[in-house]
Amino acid sequence: MLNIALPKGRLGDQVYELLERIGYDCKSIYEENRKLVFENIENGVRYLLVKPSDVAIYVEHHAADIGIVGKDILLEHQPDVYELLDLNLGKCRMAVAAKNNYVEDKDRTLRVATKFVNIAKDYYAGMNRDIDIIKLNGSIELAPILGLSDVIVDIVESGNTIRENNLKIIDEFKQISARLIANKSSYIFKNEMIGQMVEKLQTMV
């Protein structure tokens, strides 16, 4: 039995459809209920629906053998897992944005609002820029508008939210997409099952 941690929401649905097409279906997942675990004994899969940001935790701690998670979360938390495949789903970019009329003063400490504290720190450390991080959990775009921060570091998909809030993108520095990750111990003990799935997925992405 292979335990698969799926992120709840749109990405999870896309990934499930992909897995269904290559033979890892589990019909009960479509039932309208509040269950979080669905299994199909015939093809040996058990799906766990978890919060997207928790997928890597489930996999790292062996509660799930494999999982599907955004690269943003892998970059931010650096879990001790194998990153086996890029599924080319949920594509977006990690970007820096600021108000349309913003001009950077390089002599001052830059105030950065973000959900991705470690990614932002890494990015600016690479440029030798002194920053203050303001950790927010949502509506990041508000921060520069209200003067809470100079810039934001966030994921951008179409760029609509950025534009509608009168912000502009200054730099895009990481491509983000959904990745298939595996627990290191599971990779060893369930090598055949995981290997087969990766092989089938490779033909699809």
Add this chain to the structure above:
Amino acid sequence: MKLQIKSLKPEETVTIQLRGLYESYGYKKYRMGRFEEYSLYAMNKRFLASENVITFTDLDGKLLALKPDVTLSIVKNTKANRENTEKLYYIENVYRESKESHTYKEISQMGLEIIGNVDRYAAIEVLSLAEHSLNAISPQFILSVSHMNFVLGFFDELQLDEEKKKRILQCIRSKNTNELKLAGQEAKIKEEQLSVLCKILTLYGDFSSTLRKANEIAVNNVMKETLKELEAIYRVLRTLNLGKKIQLDFSMINDIDYYNGIIFQGYIEGLPRSVLAGGEYSVMMEKMGRDAEALGFALYLSELQHLPMEPSIYDVEAMILYDKDTDYGKLASAVRQLIKEGNRVRAAEAIPKGLRYKTLYRFTQDGLREERKEC
């Protein structure tokens, strides 16, 4: 009094068994009684599992550290050299960041080291002891083995600068094909060489077939010799009826500034992380100015607490109640009698809060009287 074996935790039974095993192979116990200076760990940060070390100032103003690792101290303190090989084992607590809670934890660790002259026999002995150690924990184990020179031998062909090399090694370690292709293109590695790197990343599986696949991509002498060495060691292990649970994994690469020769990691089914890790670290010996080679492994005993185990339902089998005017002599011998019969016993005037007992006794002038079963 006989020790109640059933109440021992897995890490405790394993410790006792393995101590005997290591001693019988001529390893001497190493005891770490003093604190090392922080600089020892600071200079070898990347050898440690985590860079975070607990430091404190000694009375004379020196900056000391609570040990995050034992091997570094052994290397620093041993007098061993190529002519005079030392074999040591240790059971110590180390202080490092817990992967579970991301806070400092006291983690118990056991390990062994051969320092001095490390030949093929030493590799065979250490690998077989690693296998015995894993088997003592659970027969459902796998020992992943690799040799640093196989991948490093291929890197000789590529001629990359340090930074690119590190990035590519990191991609191989995390089995990340996509990232590897990107990094390879950026480093301007030739197409066919990049495809070899991608193959190395997937070189995992049972010994013979993986070795065959590895032979197909071995392009230079270093790589070929490495595979011959691995095969020779494996052949001896098979004659000892060992090695069945060895898997080759060439994507496993330790830090190149510390490790060279053979490296390995042990996994137990059902446990999330490796419980055993080791290898040859003669590069580090050289770095620390020692004229010696070294090989060893550590067993992370704290990981074993996650092993499935039957929960103990009772704290004691017998709970004896007595009152103030009891004959304590008779009470004491009644307690002793119950213990002899294999029970854990608690005697008190009142039942301690939350105590789970199997049988409740009342001690009267006529002796023990059973009051009721279970609580």
